[in-house]
Amino acid sequence: MEHHANLIPWQMLAQRTGAFLEYLAVTGDEGEIDWSQLETRLRTRPVKILAFTHISNSLGCINPVAEICRVARAAGVTTLVDAAQSTGHAPINVQELECDFLVFSRHKCCGPTGIGVLYGVPSLLEEMSPYQFGGEMISRVTYEFAEWKSGPHRFEAGTPHIAGVIGLATALDYLERIGRTAIQENDHYLGRLAYDRLSGLPGIRLLGPRGERAGLVSFQLNTIHAHDLVAYADQRGIALRGGHHCNQPLMRKLGLQATARASFYFYNTEDEIDRLTEVLQSAVQYFGT
Amino acid sequence: MEFDELYQTIILDHSKRPRNFGELPPPAIKAEGYNPSCGDEITVFVRRTVDDVIEDIHFTGQACAICMASTSLMTGQVKGKTSVAALELQRFFIDFLTKEVIPPATLGNLRALGGVKKFPQRLKCATLGWHALEFALTQK
Numbered sequence: 001m002e003h004h005a006n007l008i009p010w011q012m013l014a015q016r017t018g019a020f021l022e023y024l025a026v027t028g029d030e031g032e033i034d035w036s037q038l039e040t041r042l043r044t045r046p047v048k049i050l051a052f053t054h055i056s057n058s059l060g061c062i063n064p065v066a067e068i069c070r071v072a073r074a075a076g077v078t079t080l081v082d083a084a085q086s087t088g089h090a091p092i093n094v095q096e097l098e099c100d101f102l103v104f105s106r107h108k109c110c111g112p113t114g115i116g117v118l119y120g121v122p123s124l125l126e127e128m129s130p131y132q133f134g135g136e137m138i139s140r141v142t143y144e145f146a147e148w149k150s151g152p153h154r155f156e157a158g159t160p161h162i163a164g165v166i167g168l169a170t171a172l173d174y175l176e177r178i179g180r181t182a183i184q185e186n187d188h189y190l191g192r193l194a195y196d197r198l199s200g201l202p203g204i205r206l207l208g209p210r211g212e213r214a215g216l217v218s219f220q221l222n223t224i225h226a227h228d229l230v231a232y233a234d235q236r237g238i239a240l241r242g243g244h245h246c247n248q249p250l251m252r253k254l255g256l257q258a259t260a261r262a263s264f265y266f267y268n269t270e271d272e273i274d275r276l277t278e279v280l281q282s283a284v285q286y287f288g289t
Numbered sequence: 290m291e292f293d294e295l296y297q298t299i300i301l302d303h304s305k306r307p308r309n310f311g312e313l314p315p316p317a318i319k320a321e322g323y324n325p326s327c328g329d330e331i332t333v334f335v336r337r338t339v340d341d342v343i344e345d346i347h348f349t350g351q352a353c354a355i356c357m358a359s360t361s362l363m364t365g366q367v368k369g370k371t372s373v374a375a376l377e378l379q380r381f382f383i384d385f386l387t388k389e390v391i392p393p394a395t396l397g398n399l400r401a402l403g404g405v406k407k408f409p410q411r412l413k414c415a416t417l418g419w420h421a422l423e424f425a426l427t428q429k
Binding site: 225226227228231232235242243244248251257258286287288 | 291292295296301305326327328329330351352353354355408411414
């Protein structure tokens with residue numbers, strides 16, 4: 001269920017280092033993963049790092065991050081959490097999650113594009129070498145050699161993206177004022193509500209868990225292609241996303257080319273879910289079956 | 290409404306009941322069109338005579354209504370044409386969707402796709418099958 005952003009970099013790394021990339025399989029439309037096999041897999045295979053998403057952007061599954069990290073840590077495996085889909089939608093506390101690394105991109109939490117965050121525990125950051133070189137990241141430079149600053153600074157070569165960082169902080173403050181817990185409650189409520197309402201539509205195939213879910217619903221409606229549906233809904237004031245949601249392997253596995261997805265945030269309301277349901281009902285009529 | 294102009298009856302009809310849908314056996318030439326942004330795939334099969342006339346053309350694939358209809362209409366329009374004439378029609382068609390031109394009469398029912406002009410994000414949908422045709426006809 002990984003977004004391409006948490007898949008392709010590992011493919012590239014594996015190619016470069018000769019490492020093997022293995023997956024825990026998603027087994028059905030609900031995005032079920034048999035987490036009970038995680039411990040065995042981590043202990044019987046020479047696993048170095050476990051990377052996984054907190055919230056699936058195409059299914060709405062919420063993965064038990066703290067529990068997964070605990071199992072991984074006990075097996076001596078480093079963890080990286082892709083929190084791109086969750087940072088703007090839920091309270092996140094890296095100390096409680098006890099992950100080794102956590103990443104997110106700012107544009108998914110009301111911030112500017114072109115900036116993201118990599119969190120890493122200090123001891124691991126100290127062990128790691130810089131991957132980019134330039135100003136700011138050095139402590140001492142001679143004609144023969146250079147030494148790096150410690151901690152995160154050694155990974156920030158050159159003049160930083162100052163405007164982006166200020167925008168990032170402002171967006172974070174904004175979300176804190178609204179309250180991450182309040183955002184999460186609203187998201188989850190609307191996600192459940194939308195799932196329940198839409199499950200009443202004949203011919204709909206809903207993805208993701210039936211129970212607790214993040215604030216999104218992803219679906220295929222009859223034989224209507226997602227992009228036709230998105231265009232139809234757009235003309236009626238409902239913004240959906242259509243496509244593979246940067247989840248091509250998962251879509252292929254589920255036998256889908258694309259889905260339409262409605263995702264919710266703190267500004268969305270129950271009325272809009274009703275409107276969405278009506279629009280989808282009328283789309284079935286418009287496109288026929 | 291602009292939307293209904295995009296999804297005209299003829300478009301919806303061709304998308305639901307695409308004409309010339311299915312494969313052609315070799316030695317028909319086969320070429321694929323793929324749109325990475327949506328995952329739509331169209332495969333075009335072309336059989337030509339020794340004089341380079343498109344004797345038969347079929348297609349398969351899964352795609353949105355605009356793409357299915359455009360490809361279906363395309364098969365009807367290019368059958369019986371030479372490769373040169375088919376590629377010329379492709380050029381007319383793309384110009385019609387992307388430029389301010391008076392659509393030539395040779396476009397026939399392809400003019401039903403004119404609604405795409407107001408939805409430029411659907412241009413790739415309308416031209417995917419045509420690009421596959423171009424690959425098929427220009428293969429060595």
